[in-house]
Amino acid sequence: MKKSYASEVVFLSTPEQISQLLHLDEKKPEPWREEELRDMVRHQMSASLEFDLSSVHVNEPESKIISKSFIFAAQSEMRTFDDLFRNPNPPVELLRLSQRFFKQKVKESPKDSAEHKCSYLFYLLSIVVARIRCNINICRLTDEEQLHAINSMMKRFWVVDDRIRELLGDCQKRISKL
Amino acid sequence: MPRFKNIPSQAVRVPPNASAVSDVSLWPITVWSDVSVAGREVGKDAERLNALILNYQKPLRIFLLGQFRAFPEITKNADELLQGFATDKILSEGWLKKANRQKGRFRNFLRTSLKNYVLDWSKKARLPTIPLGELEDQGIEPVAPETPSNDFDLSWTQSVLAETLEKMENDCKAPSRDQPRRSQIWELFRLRLLDPIFKQTKPVPYGKLVEGLGLKSPSEGTNMLLTAKRMFKRHLNDTIAEYEGSEKAAESELVALAERISQLAEQA
Numbered sequence: 394m395k396k397s398y399a400s401e402v403v404f405l406s407t408p409e410q411i412s413q414l415l416h417l418d419e420k421k422p423e424p425w426r427e428e429e430l431r432d433m434v435r436h437q438m439s440a441s442l443e444f445d446l447s448s449v450h451v452n453e454p455e456s457k458i459i460s461k462s463f464i465f466a467a468q469s470e471m472r473t474f475d476d477l478f479r480n481p482n483p484p485v486e487l488l489r490l491s492q493r494f495f496k497q498k499v500k501e502s503p504k505d506s507a508e509h510k511c512s513y514l515f516y517l518l519s520i521v522v523a524r525i526r527c528n529i530n531i532c533r534l535t536d537e538e539q540l541h542a543i544n545s546m547m548k549r550f551w552v553v554d555d556r557i558r559e560l561l562g563d564c565q566k567r568i569s570k571l
Numbered sequence: 572m573p574r575f576k577n578i579p580s581q582a583v584r585v586p587p588n589a590s591a592v593s594d595v596s597l598w599p600i601t602v603w604s605d606v607s608v609a610g611r612e613v614g615k616d617a618e619r620l621n622a623l624i625l626n627y628q629k630p631l632r633i634f635l636l637g638q639f640r641a642f643p644e645i646t647k648n649a650d651e652l653l654q655g656f657a658t659d660k661i662l663s664e665g666w667l668k669k670a671n672r673q674k675g676r677f678r679n680f681l682r683t684s685l686k687n688y689v690l691d692w693s694k695k696a697r698l699p700t701i702p703l704g705e706l707e708d709q710g711i712e713p714v715a716p717e718t719p720s721n722d723f724d725l726s727w728t729q730s731v732l733a734e735t736l737e738k739m740e741n742d743c744k745a746p747s748r749d750q751p752r753r754s755q756i757w758e759l760f761r762l763r764l765l766d767p768i769f770k771q772t773k774p775v776p777y778g779k780l781v782e783g784l785g786l787k788s789p790s791e792g793t794n795m796l797l798t799a800k801r802m803f804k805r806h807l808n809d810t811i812a813e814y815e816g817s818e819k820a821a822e823s824e825l826v827a828l829a830e831r832i833s834q835l836a837e838q839a
Contacts, residue, residue, distance in 0.1 A: 397736075397737050397740060398736060398737075398740060398761065398765070399732070399733040399734070399735075399736035399737045399740070400733060400737075402765075402769040402770065403729050403732050403733040403736065403769070404629070404729050404733065405769075406729060406732075406769055407836070407839065408725060408832050408833075408835035408836035408838075408839055409836045409839065410768050410769055411725075411728055411729065411732060411832050411836075412829070412832045412833050412836045413768050414732060414764075414765075414768055415728075415732075415825070415828065415829040415832060416829060417764070417800055417803065417804070418800075419797055419800040419801055419804065425777060426776075428776070429776060429777035429778070432776070432777045432778040432781070433777055433789050436777070436778075436781050436786070436788065436789055437788060437789050440787060440788035440789070441787060441788065444787045444788055444791070445788050445790055448790075498790060502793075508789065508790075508793050511789055
């Protein structure tokens with residue numbers, strides 16, 4: 394008979410090991426390593442728009458507009474966040490939805506956790522893409538605040554993706570010229 | 572209950588080998604089927620009592636062997652004593668009601684009750700009782716009071732955790748569950764938390780988790796891990812509540828267990 398995981402390991406455990414498990418805290422962030430944050434960013438870029446964004450709570454009038462945006466996106470082969478951000482004509486409603494989704498994730502995640510950092514980057518990217526592709530400012534941050542945020546992200550060791558750095562760089566130049 | 576042969580007036584000194592006391596593989600596991608039969612006669616609490624006996628037989632055996640290590644007539648009858656304790660005490664009507672939570676923890680009540688049961692039994696069996704002073708004169712060290720307690724508390728907590736993790740694993744893998752990703756919750760919990768703690772492995776890297784578990788986005792991974800932790804906590808509380816009798820008592824017991832284990836960790 395196959396042993397369960399518990400019977401295999403628990404009865405050989407030390408007080409230190411048991412203590413770690415008893416003090417498990419669902420609010421404590423996972424200690425993701427540096428290279429894992431890069432993997433997380435890469436994963437988020439390739440994540441399905443519909444999978445993540447369909448979880449955002451919207452009211453009835455919004456839902457009709459967003460449904461149409463999803464249909465347009467699918468027809469234009471915009472299925473992932475990477476597709477959305479690189480498209481020359483992204484639906485601004487999806488960018489707004491993306492901004493809301495990641496803003497919520499930032500609020501929910503423990504500060505300084507990998508989830509928090511990754512979500513903030515994509516929150517910023519949603520704003521950046523709306524500015525450079527649609528020429529629309531979809532947030533209340535001032536130009537100075539947006540520039541500060543972009544400059545800060547460009548310095549992060551885990552923001553290595555060329556596509557992301559190009560988007561941030563373009564927006565940086567655009568705002569600086571104003 | 573077996574009758575005792577006459578034993579020498581000088582108690583046999585048991586080698587101070589702690590591993591012999593704690594190594595339950597040296598001792599046959601008690602067959603509890605007749606305990607189950609007795610339990611069914613008790614009434615509505617029988618299932619709970621039976622589960623309690625089955626789950627915590629290990630720490631009770633460890634306690635018995637540790638507490639009475641200097642008395643081989645007791646330790647060699649450990650299985651019969653535990654079985655007798657289960658049928659004569661745990662499964663007897665009204666025994667559970669004697670556990671007074673104002674006076675202390677249920678596991679301590681269980682331990683004290685077992686100790687008293689064994690002492691009563693040894694009196695009836697007319698085992699010689701040797702005062703501590705005489706033991707010392709004969710160069711026999713009495714059992715250090717902390718050792719049986721440490722072993723018992725550690726074993727008890729291990730039993731609680733083993734029961735918790737088994738329930739969680741079964742819950743995640745239950746085929747009747749609607750959520751298709753539920754078995755991946757257990758895998759993520761195991762790979763990312765349990766194995767690094769218990770097997771000293773490095774946590775499986777994020778990229779490999781995405782590939783292995785088919786995670787659709789970082790938020791799915793985060794949510795699954797959070798769900799796993801919450802499930803673990805829920806099953807842990809439920810497991811403790813089974814012997815403590817209420818959620819409130821379970822919360823207090825969990826705090827006490829965590830503190831006790833932290834103390835043991837510091838002593839190690």
